[in-house]
Amino acid sequence: MTFYRTTRLMLSSAAILSFASSAFALDGVDLLKKINAAYAIQGVSLASDGIDVDGSTVTLKGASFKPISAAGPGTQLGNVTMTGVDEEAGGYKVDKVAFPDLSATKEGVTVNATDMSISGLTIPADATASGLDGMLLYQKAHAGPIHIVKDGLEVFSLEGIDANLTERGDKSGFDFDSSIKAIKADLSKVDDPASQDTINKLALQHVNGNVTMKGSWALQPGTIDIKDFAIDLDNIGRLDLAFGISGYTLDFMKSLQDTMKASQANPNKAEAQQATGLAMLGLMQQLTLNSAEITFKDASITKRALDYAGASQGVSGVQMANTLKGLTPIMLAQLNIPELQAAVSAAVSSYLDDPKSFTVTAAPAKPVPFPMIVGAAMGAPNTIPSVIGLKVSANN
Template identity: 25%
Template structure:
């Protein structure tokens, strides 16, 4: 997902940053100049375009934009080309804060090549509405980094997306994101949906070397990805709630959720910068800043849509058992595994939940809801010789079919 996020962000929004590379500053609206500065600072790439027209009233059109970023080390090279970008309704909302009423991107192509990846992507049409762009100083503060690195647009959408790699083509029906918040602080609610990532049979066969998916009856895959984020600002810290889900149609879905408080703006800005550049987040580097982050809750949930009933007979046959015998053996195995946690209540709860799930597979969830929210530093202070106490402090629970 991180690679797709990189492609989509570059293709749909970075192309606007290519604008004034060959134009005089006086010919380009300040909002475009500001966006160019933000993207160039993040990508360290020089853009080019064939033509720029502006009516002087906040409407700009660009022809044949190209951004090329050479690969270095493990980072792949990226080339983005957009046939036309049209901006309309550019206004200045506040000092150094601009709004683009709508931006349209037509016929965007992306080429990514490096040691571990070689792929191309095509996005015929994409748009952004209510898009806020902030101008920052040459040495921006962490808050300025946060506001300039993020994409604060009320609505972003693309039509079909096609991604090809190693002779295989994966298609996406559409991508949509929404944001409702305060452009002055970045606080607000974000949502992202990537609808129907379709993997054809040839791609599934290539990925499924052991043939397990085929045995389960999944010769093609159709995946949906979604995320929701609620961000609030408290001085130099952020409070952050999120859910991220991946679901396979007629298979099942995984959902991860959590809420944390007191995330330093500087650390969050660094994470956003890494994501915008398509790089992994260096959590080791950020670890000292995270020590006072407060964890309120965390959970992982599986919702079944047919896969459990397909896996059980196949797993039983592989072990030389019938399905009924295998199902009967799972709860005792869970009990033996969890007894080492020295928390009888959790063990019983988990065994009961697994038993209910196996009898009627709907959902299975593991949650942590500490009675008193825990700082990250406190997790390292939990006594490994008393796992039962750690379970209680973290408020661990297991539920099924709820």
């Protein structure tokens, strides 16, 4: 009797646990549906041939990305594995999304990408919810190494791409940064003879460097603040970009996406282009320029460029520099902006005499609407410096 009672108890417990497990099993179809609802604002969808659920792991079998407005198979991804999936308030949290390695060949060019993943993914319950609650967000993303091979020779590679996103505690926006590490480009095998000659004379056969970016996005005013976007190339130089604009809200993004969808759906390309142009002009009304700065720090490319340009004119690099210094004020005189002419001429002369850095800054006293900048450029170009607070300097 004891044996049978124990057996019945075990079977009953197993049945209860089985029922509970099935009742709380993840809904892979719902997960994919909510991913696509969040992706819709970007104009793409994620498709899958099948969905496997095993505990907290969801596998999208034969997954592919494709533009919503386009026909065809889209970009094939293979099996995408999501681990540590947990349903939360109608949405989902995913510890890690792992993508299969990519290898694609077309017209003799093969692209190989490995170790692609996203960590800390948040899938919203309602993609129409306001602010960050309706956005598909991640904490970290990684890809690489990546290699590109042409006709058996590696022409490009990078060690890795990393991106980080940190949501602000009050959900007013997020901070982000990204990097592309150890870029290597082999230009020594470029087919075009004229291009190869230029590459050789500028000593650009092998280009190595890194790219970094750091910024933030405040949702309500739609302020994007790129603190630094740097392209740093060995033996060439470093280009630093920084800018701030306001008005880039979620509503602006949706309007921009709707404009692009309408353009793609219109079979009359000329008509579509005209309509898109008018729509973009309308959208620009919402944007304002807060600040901008561009700085180039030379790492020997300027001298090589002057020598190359001078040789084509039968003069030395120093003579070419002197010619450019003389032409600069003459060309700027046509703008009828004496103050800017003097500043640019002085900066160009200083830089060409001793190439270190060259900086262009826009620092308006208060944010300037983009339509005002466009209007000034079209109607009164000589007012641009005062409208945007334009300044030019060298070797600071």
